[in-house]
Amino acid sequence: MIFSLLDVLALLPELILVAVACILLVLDPLIKKCSGLAGVISVVTIIAAAIATYCIASGDLAGGSFFADMHKIDLYSVFFKMIFYVATVLVMLMSFQYVKTKDINMSEYYILMLFSLTGMMILASAVDLLTIYVGLELMSIPVYVLAGFKQSSRKSNEGAMKYIILGAFSSGILLYGISFIYGLTGTTDLAGIAVALKDPVTSVPALSIAIVMLVAGFAFKIAGVPFHMWAPDAYEGAPTPITAFMSVGVKAASFAVMVRVFMVGLEPLYDQWVIILIVISVLSMGYGNLVAISQKSIKRMLAYSSIAHAGYALLGLIAGTAEGVSSVLFYMAVYAVMNIGAFAIIILLSVNGRIDQLDSYRGLGKTNKLVALLMMILLFSLAGIPPMAGFMGKFYVFKALLSQGMVPLAIFAVLMSSVAAYFYIRVIMVMYMKEPDGEFKMFKPACLYFVILLTVVVTIWHGVYPTLLIDLARLASSII
Amino acid sequence: MILERLFFILFAVVAIAAAGGVVCFKNPVHSAFSLIVCLLQVAAIFVLLRSPFLAVVQIFIYVGAVMVLFLFVVLVLDIKKASLETFPGLKRWPVYVILPVMAIEFLIVIFGKSFAHMQMAEAGAETTVEVIGLALFTHYLLPFEIISVLLLAAMVGAIIMAKKRWN
Numbered sequence: 001m002i003f004s005l006l007d008v009l010a011l012l013p014e015l016i017l018v019a020v021a022c023i024l025l026v027l028d029p030l031i032k033k034c035s036g037l038a039g040v041i042s043v044v045t046i047i048a049a050a051i052a053t054y055c056i057a058s059g060d061l062a063g064g065s066f067f068a069d070m071h072k073i074d075l076y077s078v079f080f081k082m083i084f085y086v087a088t089v090l091v092m093l094m095s096f097q098y099v100k101t102k103d104i105n106m107s108e109y110y111i112l113m114l115f116s117l118t119g120m121m122i123l124a125s126a127v128d129l130l131t132i133y134v135g136l137e138l139m140s141i142p143v144y145v146l147a148g149f150k151q152s153s154r155k156s157n158e159g160a161m162k163y164i165i166l167g168a169f170s171s172g173i174l175l176y177g178i179s180f181i182y183g184l185t186g187t188t189d190l191a192g193i194a195v196a197l198k199d200p201v202t203s204v205p206a207l208s209i210a211i212v213m214l215v216a217g218f219a220f221k222i223a224g225v226p227f228h229m230w231a232p233d234a235y236e237g238a239p240t241p242i243t244a245f246m247s248v249g250v251k252a253a254s255f256a257v258m259v260r261v262f263m264v265g266l267e268p269l270y271d272q273w274v275i276i277l278i279v280i281s282v283l284s285m286g287y288g289n290l291v292a293i294s295q296k297s298i299k300r301m302l303a304y305s306s307i308a309h310a311g312y313a314l315l316g317l318i319a320g321t322a323e324g325v326s327s328v329l330f331y332m333a334v335y336a337v338m339n340i341g342a343f344a345i346i347i348l349l350s351v352n353g354r355i356d357q358l359d360s361y362r363g364l365g366k367t368n369k370l371v372a373l374l375m376m377i378l379l380f381s382l383a384g385i386p387p388m389a390g391f392m393g394k395f396y397v398f399k400a401l402l403s404q405g406m407v408p409l410a411i412f413a414v415l416m417s418s419v420a421a422y423f424y425i426r427v428i429m430v431m432y433m434k435e436p437d438g439e440f441k442m443f444k445p446a447c448l449y450f451v452i453l454l455t456v457v458v459t460i461w462h463g464v465y466p467t468l469l470i471d472l473a474r475l476a477s478s479i480i
Numbered sequence: 481m482i483l484e485r486l487f488f489i490l491f492a493v494v495a496i497a498a499a500g501g502v503v504c505f506k507n508p509v510h511s512a513f514s515l516i517v518c519l520l521q522v523a524a525i526f527v528l529l530r531s532p533f534l535a536v537v538q539i540f541i542y543v544g545a546v547m548v549l550f551l552f553v554v555l556v557l558d559i560k561k562a563s564l565e566t567f568p569g570l571k572r573w574p575v576y577v578i579l580p581v582m583a584i585e586f587l588i589v590i591f592g593k594s595f596a597h598m599q600m601a602e603a604g605a606e607t608t609v610e611v612i613g614l615a616l617f618t619h620y621l622l623p624f625e626i627i628s629v630l631l632l633a634a635m636v637g638a639i640i641m642a643k644k645r646w647n
Contacts, residue, residue, distance in 0.1 A: 003621065011622075018629055025636065067622035108640050115633040122626055134623045138630045145637035151645050205589040 003067070010056060010066040010073055013049040013081070014118050020045040021114040028107045036096055038107035042114055043092050050085040053078060069189060070128040079329055079476035080124035080256040087248045087336045088117045090451050094344045095241040097351050097445035104149050104239060112142035113245065120253035127264070129178045129188040132257050136174070136221070139253055140167055143246055147238040159230075159237025166220065166230045174217025180210035181265075190265035197268040208272060214261065215276045221254035222310040223247075225283035235303035240350060243299060244343035247306040248336040255332055259317055259325055263480045270320050277318050278409065284311030285416040293423045298346055299356045301423060302339070305382060308420060309335055312397055315413060319400040325477035327396035330470050334393040334462055338381040341455030345375045348448050361427060363436025371442075372431045374456050381459045383424040384417050389462035396470065488528055495521035508554045512547065519543050533609050 008015070024031075024038055031037045056062070057078040065072045092110060099105045119139030126132040144167060148160025182188050184207060185196035197207075216227060223231040235243045262273055288308030295301040313335070316328035346356055348371065354360040365372040381388030394417060401410045462469050498521065501514035519542045526535035616624050 022632070068619045070622045106640075106645075108636060112633065112637060112640075115629065115636075118629065128623075130620065130623045131626070134626045134630060138626055138633060141630065141634050141637055145640055148641060209586065209589055 006061065006064075007066045007071075010061050010064070010071060012056065013052045014121050016049045016052060017045060017114050017118045017121075021111045021118075024107055024111050024114075031107065036100075036105075038110045039092055039096055039099075042110040043089055045114065046085050046089050046092075046117065050082065053081050053085075065127065069191075070131045071122075071125045072127045073125060074479050075476040076260070076329075076479055077121075077124040077256075079472060080252065080332075081121050083252050083333050083336050084117055084120045084124070084249055087245070087252070087340060088113060090340045090344070090455070091241050091245045091249070093447045094244070094340075094347050094451045095239075096447050098239065098241055098347050101351050102150060102239060103152075109146070109149060112146050116140075116142040116146070116245075116249070120249055120256075123253045123257045126257060127190050127260065129181065129190070129193075129261075129265075132261065133171075133175060133178060136254075136257070137171065139250060140171075140221070143242070143250055146242045147234050147246065149239050149242065150237070153237065155233075155237035156239070157237070159234035162230045163234040170217050170220035170227065173213050177210045177213025177217060180206060180213065184210065190261065193265040194267055197266070207269065211266065211269060211273050212276060214266075215273060215280065218254055218258045218261075219280050222251050222258070222314075223284075223307050224280040224310050224314065225287045225307060226280075228284070228287075228307050231307055232300050232303045235306070236297060236300050240299065240343055240347045240356075243303075244340050247302070247343075248339050251306065251310060252332045252336055255313060255317075255328060259328055259480065262317060263320070263325060274318055274320060277314055281311045281314040281318060282409070282412060284308060284314070285413060286311075289416045289419045289423075292420070295423070296358055297356050298358060298361070298427065301358075301427075302342060302346075305420065305424075306339065308416065309339075309382075312394060312413060312417070315401050315409065316397045318409070319397075319404045319406070321400060321404060322474075322477050322480065323403060324397075324400035325480050326470065326473040327393075327400045329473035329476055330396050330466070331393040333469060333473070334381075334389040334459075337455050337458045337462075338378050338388070338390055341378045341452055341459065342375070342382060344448055344451045344455065345371060345378065348442075348445070348452065351445065351448070352442050358427065358430055360437075361430050362434040363431070365432035367436050368442060371452075374452050375431065376428050377456050377459060379424040379427055381463065383421040385421065387460070387463045389459045389466070392463055392466040392470075396466075484528060488525065491521045491524045491528070495525070508557060509551075512550050512554055515550070516543055516547050519547070533612055 020041065024041060028038070056073060057075070061073055063074055092113065095109065099109060116139050119135050119137070119142075122131060122135035123139060126135050144160060144164040147163050148156050150156035178188070181193060184204065185193045187193060187196065220227040220230075235247060238246060262277075266273055285308050288304045288306075288311060292301050292304035292308065295304060309331075313328050313331045316324040316326075316331060318324070319327070349360070349364075350356060364375070377388065381390035384390045384394040386392075394413075398410050398413060401413070495518050498514045498518035502511045502518065505511045505514060519538065523535040523538040523543070526532075526538060
């Protein structure tokens, strides 16, 4: 097998990111003096990679497989890659001020994020279990480190420790499942697996074990109950921008690969894996929303809410149709934007010396009308209240579910999202109905305000006019 | 073939016993040596599977490099204290329930329906270094290259974690 220049060209966005990350590693001692330069270079690099991705997707290479059918460039992967680019750029923009105040201002912070982003992109394009596993590790290992980046903080260390140990454990389980699949079907290629599984000879009970293990491994990455144990601690302890990165980037990438594995590779076994996914989805929605009610820390509350959101997004995969897949894509794009916005506001307040406890948001509506208003919009969106994008996300997922006749599941999901409204709206209540503890002087980092305004605008835009994004999602999911 | 099967049973039993020892021994040094025994048995099973290259790699990397690292860690530990310490008051009964259930489940699944009639993944076709090298640089080039990036990222991460950055 001979590789041509086309293979390398197809991998150009990933190569750009890795190359710049390596250059930054070497140049680090030189650029240490001008703080924040590494961040600016990283943002520019990601924009360059996004342009490269766009050019490749609109060129002749679109739709092709490269590197011996291991790397696929299709609309599906491009859609997810764009989510990753936007999420990572926004997270980097909101990090500029944060890393200075928390004394974690190091180039490696951005370099590790570039490596993680590369892993996500590999995952979005991967159509082979081997590439999927390696990409998953490339995405996760830098995030383990980033979660523990605040070396002086006990919580950060504890969260990172839990994350890395449970992460290694879940990788082992996933790998065991992959080895079962390889042993039973004789291939790691997803399309080949689907062909082998259609053969009745292959249907042995051992496949169920393999499916359980694959689901467990992926559910850990999306923080689905009962594989969520690490999430609240890791989310709370990690530097806040990294929390946003974990709850958006890692989750979206895991969904990207999960949908591909289950809808392409294991499609013939739909009846088997859908049951396990329903259990995980129901548990995630129930547990995530109910436990979020009792949280005092906003970061922890958002951690539990992100567990619940994983449950909602799983519903699209459970529907098992092209419509369901497109609703997952739409949900992930919308969720990424609104969640990053909410975390950006937490950072804005923490930069100004407020801790992330619910009580410290008292009276924000009186002292900072604009910030409170923006936070309210984002929280309404997370709760799924029209006309915000979060509502449309849930709407399409539920619609896909109903068109498959899964009514009880849809009713449960709607009930749980009304439970969710309670704890999101409680924050709004605290902001507007409680008296402020005192004046807070706000200094206004331009980057953070840019991120918050952008996310709010996008949230309202896709809530009012979702056609553009849902059409793109439909187009992207048509290949599955 | 009978001799081969006998050897397999021998290696497998010793490997499982050694793996049990890793968990059960109180002294971390004993656990580490037990792990070495276990890994050596696995290497022997690789030889039985006609994969001498994997067997050698297993010995080099796991028995050699990884275990030396383990023993260094054990060296730094205070063994007397470590062997006295038990896990903090965790309830252990779920383990005693879940493990046998899972074990029985696995056995049922594995022996429930014979694999014999199935087209299994080709085992031990050609496993010379040459074939493996060729496969790595042709069919598996992409994952191979990603692993190199992964190792770099992991190394950077490990240094970041270990470096003292605050006072």
